[in-house]
Amino acid sequence: MSKRILLVDDDRDITDAVAMLLEFEGHEVRSVNDGASALQAVQSFVPHVAFLDWRxxxxxxxxxxxxxxxxxxxxxxxxxxxxxxxxxxxxERAAGGGAGTPSDGAPLSEFDKTLTKPASIEDLLSCL
Structure with missing residues (x-):
C-alpha cells in the first residue's frame, strides 16, 4: 500500500537519496530541508509517516x-x-518508554520510532 511520506533533513543529499529509495518502492514523498518548510508542507500534504532529522x-x-x-x-x-x-x-530509553534524551537534552518522546543514519531501506520500510 502506497504511503505519503514527509522527509525533513537539512542535508539535501540525504533527502534526495532517501526520497528516491522510497519513491522507487511506490510511495509519495515530500522532502523539505527545515522545520518551517515542513510546517508549510502539511497544509496541503498530510503524511502517513514523517521522518525527521534531529538537528x-x-x-x-x-x-x-x-x-x-x-x-x-x-x-x-x-x-x-x-x-x-x-x-x-x-x-533504547525512548524505545523502552522512558523519556530518553540525546546529548542536547531535548526529549525523544515525540517520536514513535528512532533510526540511526545511515538507515537501510529495510529499516525505512519497517516504519511504514
Missing amino acids: LPDMSGAELAARLKAHPGVAQTRFVLLSGFVAPEAF
Missing part, C-alpha cells in the same frame, strides 16, 4: 514533531527520528 537549521526534530502534532490533519501520522546525532542508549 534542523531552525528548530530541533522534537520541536518540529510537537508542532506538527498540533496540526489537526496529522493526528494519525507516525513520527520517526532519522538522525546520526542521537546516542544509541537514548534510543
Whole structure:
C-alpha cells in the first residue's frame, strides 16, 4: 500500500537519496530541508509517516514533531527520528518508554520510532 511520506533533513543529499529509495518502492514523498518548510508542507500534504532529522537549521526534530502534532490533519501520522546525532542508549530509553534524551537534552518522546543514519531501506520500510 502506497504511503505519503514527509522527509525533513537539512542535508539535501540525504533527502534526495532517501526520497528516491522510497519513491522507487511506490510511495509519495515530500522532502523539505527545515522545520518551517515542513510546517508549510502539511497544509496541503498530510503524511502517513514523517521522518525527521534531529538537528534542523531552525528548530530541533522534537520541536518540529510537537508542532506538527498540533496540526489537526496529522493526528494519525507516525513520527520517526532519522538522525546520526542521537546516542544509541537514548534510543533504547525512548524505545523502552522512558523519556530518553540525546546529548542536547531535548526529549525523544515525540517520536514513535528512532533510526540511526545511515538507515537501510529495510529499516525505512519497517516504519511504514
